[in-house]
Structure formats: structure tokens, C-alpha cells
Amino acid sequence: MISFEKSKAVEQTQYLLKTVADNMMRPVARYFDDNEHEIPWEYIEFMHNAMKQMGSGSLVPEPDDKEKKEEKKDNKPRQTYQIMAHTIEMLSWGDGGMYLCTPRGGLGSAAIETAGTPEQKKRFLSKLGGEKPVFTAMAITEAEAGSDNSAIKCRAVLDEKTKEWILNGEKIFITAGNKAMLDSEGFIVVWATLDPEARRAGIRSFVVEAGTPGAKITKMEEKHGIRASDTVTLVLEDCRLPYDNILGSPEIERSTKGFKGAMQTFNVTRPLVAASALGIARASLEEVKAMLSERGVEIRYGLPRQKMTNLEREIVDMERMLRSSWLLCLKAVWMSDQRKPNILESAMSKLHAGDVATKITHKAVEIMGPLGYSREYLLEKWMRDAKINDIFEGTGQINRLVAARQILGYRGSQLR
Ligand SMILES: Cc1cc2nc3c(=O)[nH]c(=O)nc-3n(C[C@H](O)[C@H](O)[C@H](O)COP(=O)(O)OP(=O)(O)OC[C@H]3O[C@@H](n4cnc5c(N)ncnc54)[C@H](O)[C@@H]3O)c2cc1C
Numbered sequence: 001m002i003s004f005e006k007s008k009a010v011e012q013t014q015y016l017l018k019t020v021a022d023n024m025m026r027p028v029a030r031y032f033d034d035n036e037h038e039i040p041w042e043y044i045e046f047m048h049n050a051m052k053q054m055g056s057g058s059l060v061p062e063p064d065d066k067e068k069k070e071e072k073k074d075n076k077p078r079q080t081y082q083i084m085a086h087t088i089e090m091l092s093w094g095d096g097g098m099y100l101c102t103p104r105g106g107l108g109s110a111a112i113e114t115a116g117t118p119e120q121k122k123r124f125l126s127k128l129g130g131e132k133p134v135f136t137a138m139a140i141t142e143a144e145a146g147s148d149n150s151a152i153k154c155r156a157v158l159d160e161k162t163k164e165w166i167l168n169g170e171k172i173f174i175t176a177g178n179k180a181m182l183d184s185e186g187f188i189v190v191w192a193t194l195d196p197e198a199r200r201a202g203i204r205s206f207v208v209e210a211g212t213p214g215a216k217i218t219k220m221e222e223k224h225g226i227r228a229s230d231t232v233t234l235v236l237e238d239c240r241l242p243y244d245n246i247l248g249s250p251e252i253e254r255s256t257k258g259f260k261g262a263m264q265t266f267n268v269t270r271p272l273v274a275a276s277a278l279g280i281a282r283a284s285l286e287e288v289k290a291m292l293s294e295r296g297v298e299i300r301y302g303l304p305r306q307k308m309t310n311l312e313r314e315i316v317d318m319e320r321m322l323r324s325s326w327l328l329c330l331k332a333v334w335m336s337d338q339r340k341p342n343i344l345e346s347a348m349s350k351l352h353a354g355d356v357a358t359k360i361t362h363k364a365v366e367i368m369g370p371l372g373y374s375r376e377y378l379l380e381k382w383m384r385d386a387k388i389n390d391i392f393e394g395t396g397q398i399n400r401l402v403a404a405r406q407i408l409g410y411r412g413s414q415l416r
Pocket of ligand 1: 140148394397
């Protein structure tokens with residue numbers, strides 16, 4: 001049964017993170033927006049140490065002994081992804097760009113969590129708990145393969161003599177790629193094809209660790225929003241990897257099983273992107289209400305719609321969008337925790353939150369007029385930051401296709 005009551009772990013996490021957001025993120029949010037490519041080390045170090053002290057791989061607090069016993073007794077399901085969603089929502093409320101600089105997490109480690117063997121999890125994820133912060137990233141996108149990732153050209157070939165993989169190709173728009181490869185001893189999970197003719201059936205992911213010869217960052221993007229976060233191009237030139245750096249089976253089956261395994265990462269990460277979008281949207285909505293209140297305008301909740309002012313109706317609509325989207329997100333992460341198949345819920349939560357965050361942050365700027373547009377406030381920044389959630393990890397259009405296929409029972413080839 002899905003429960004809407006916040007667990008003790010969620011409440012503790014939110015309390016801690018609100019302090020981080022208020023004191024370490026908001027005060028420097030404008031600075032890192034103005035100074036793209038500077039790294040918020042103070043925040044990063046703090047988060048790294050906080051996670052270390054909690055003795056966990058992420059900000060999710062380990063349940064205490066009493067809670068563990070209760071979980072066993074009541075057969076309570078895990079809440080890892082639910083807590084992560086609350087965590088990400090709150091950090092993104094603090095600053096969406098800085099949240100993407102949080103060490104340890106990232107798409108790279110999510111891919112290993114989802115598709116790695118127990119040995120690979122141990123080998124790669126244990127790096128995250130060391131003395132220094134470590135970042136991970138995932139590189140799928142290429143100049144001619146974004147939404148249609150079956151067109152991936154980055155090639156992986158096995159050197160039969162040395163039993164090493166040799167990767168060649170160029171990957172673009174990699175979030176946190178610079179931090180993973182140059183600012184820490186991290187890694188990027190790179191999608192490459194074993195056989196371009198095999199399309200999706202030939203695609204596998206490979207772990208490329210920082211310092212691997214032949215792996216070079218060649219470009220840092222200058223972006224519209226989330227400017228605290230780095231987005232880079234990675235060039236692979238005869239980049240040799242140990243045999244065990246492939247995630248999943250090296251056999252090319254006629255089916256797309258291997259590819260589907262890699263895609264499973266998105267079932268857990270898309271709702272988390274939704275959570276980030278909704279954190280930014282909540283920040284905008286709360287700010288507008290506070291600015292209106294300072295100017296003597298209070299929203300009269302509970303009135304019949306026809307008795308409200310247009311402004312009140314707009315604010316109530318923003319609240320409705322935000323809350324309904326959060327419920328979709330909660331359902332999707334709850335299903336991740338239950339290990340239930342959630343392709344549909346995950347795509348729906350992401351596409352809905354991408355839409356809603358874009359609309360709410362735009363509306364916030366519109367309602368406050370010149371104050372919304374001014375760089376004196378963060379509303380214009382949040383409008384820029386929110387949009388990415390409608391683009392990466394599958395655009396709104398692509399997630400609509402994914403959801404539609406699930407609802408109508410079509411395969412990818414039947415509805416594209
Ligand atoms: C800041 C930033 C960070 C990113 N981080 C990462 C990362 O960490 N790792 C990574 O691999 N990638 C990353 N990306 C890339 C991102 O995932 C892609 O840009 C996105 O998937 C879209 O792919 P594309 O750019 O090739 O656009 P295209 O696929 O060319 O799409 C262009 C437009 O056409 C639409 N479209 C495409 N196909 C269809 C269709 N069949 N039906 C309807 N509409 C369609 C799309 O929705 C979009 O509106 C990042 C991008 C940005 C901007």
C-alpha cells in the first residue's frame with residue numbers, strides 16, 4: 001500500500017537538507033550562475049563529508065537498529081528511492097545547478113547500481129566513499145544519436161589478444177563529465193556499439209575511469225541554465241579498457257535484452273529528474289507567494305473559483321500542477337523501491353514534471369513582471385534552470401512516446 005505519511009528518515013533528511021539549501025546553496029546560487037565553470041567546492045566537500053559521516057553511499061540515512069527490527073517485523077519495504085526523491089527535490093529547491101554537482105550520485109553510479117555485477121558494484125562504487133569527493137557521469141548522446149540512441153556510432157571492439165575493449169568515438173553533452181574525469185578520480189559510463197548493424201541489440205555500456213589513456217575532455221558547454229553544473233564533450237581515441245569494464249553480457253543476442261538492461265537505469269532516474277524539476281518549481285512558487293505577500297497580496301484559498309481574482313486562480317493552478325506532479329513522482333519512486341516494473345510511471349512522472357516546472361517557473365516570472373525578469377531575484381534563473389528537465393534523460397516528446405507505447409501495447413518499431 002502506498003503511504004503519503006512521511007517516514008522518520010524522510011523528515012530527518014528534509015530537515016538537514018533545508019539547512020544546507022538555505023545556508024550553502026541559496027546565498028551562492030547567483031555567483032555560480034554568473035561564473036559558469038567555477039566549481040562549488042564548499043558545498044561539494046560538505047556533502048561528501050556529511051554522506052561519509054552517515055556511513056552511506058548517498059544522503060539516505062541508514063536506518064537505526066530499532067527501525068531495522070521494525071522493518072523486519074512489519075515486513076516494511078525499502079524506501080531508498082523515495083528518500084532520494086525527497087533529497088533531490090530539496091537540494092534542487094536550494095539550487096538545481098549545484099544539486100547536479102553533488103558528489104557520489106549521478107547517472108554513472110545509477111547505471112552500475114542497475115546493470116553492474118556484484119563485483120563491478122564493489123569495484124566501482126567503493127571509489128565513492130574515499131577521502132576525496134568523486135563524481136560519476138553517463139555518456140549516451142552523440143551528434144547524430146540523441147533521442148534515437150539506436151544510431152550510436154561510438155564503437156567498442158574486443159582486442160582478442162589482450163582481451164581489452166578498444167573504444168573510439170565522440171560523446172557530447174555529458175553532465176558532470178569534467179568533474180568525473182578531471183576534477184576527481186571518477187568515471188563515465190559510456191554507451192557504445194559492438195556492432196552498428198545490430199542497432200539496439202549491439203549497444204552496451206562501458207566504464208571509462210578518470211586517467212584512462214585515450215579518453216579526453218575536449219569541450220565545456222556554455223549553457224542557458226544549470227550553469228553551476230558542467231556539461232562536456234568526451235573524445236575516445238583507441239581508448240583501451242579492461243575486459244571487466246563492460247556492464248552486462250558481451251554477447252550480441254538477436255534480442256534487445258542487453259539494451260533494455262541499460263535502459264532500465266532510466267526507470268529509476270527519470271522520477272529523480274522529475275523530483276529535481278519539482279524542487280525548482282516549488283522554489284519559484286514559494287518565492288512568488290512571498291513577494292506578493294510582502295506587497296500585501298494574500299491568496300484567498302477555498303473561495304469558489306468565480307470569486308477569485310485572476311492572479312489567485314493562476315497561483316492555485318500552479319499549486320495544483322506542482323502537487324499532482326509530485327504525486328506522480330512519488331508513485332514512480334515507490335514502485336522503484338518495490339522493484340515493480342515502472343516504465344510507464346517513470347516516463348509519465350518525468351514528462352509531467354518537465355512540463356509543469358517549465359510552466360510554473362515561466363508563470364512566476366510573468367506574474368512578477370519586471371521583478372521576475374530582473375537578475376536581482378532568482379526567478380529568472382529558476383526559469384532557465386527548470387527547462388533542462390524537459391530535455392535530458394529523454395525529452396518530453398520521447399517520454400510521451402514511451403508512455404504511449406506502454407498504454408497502447410505497441411513496440412518501439414510500431415510507434416515512433
Ligand atoms: C545541459 C544538458 C545536459 C545533458 N546531459 C547529458 C548526459 O549527462 N548524458 C547524455 O548522454 N546526454 C546528455 N544530454 C543530452 C540530452 O539527453 C539530449 O539532448 C536529448 O536526449 C535530446 O537528444 P538530441 O539533442 O539529439 O535531440 P534530438 O533527438 O535531435 O531532438 C530534437 C527535438 O526533436 C524531438 N524529437 C526527436 N525524436 C522525436 C520523435 N520520435 N517524436 C517526436 N519528437 C521527437 C525531441 O523531443 C526534440 O524536441 C544533455 C543535454 C543538455 C542540454
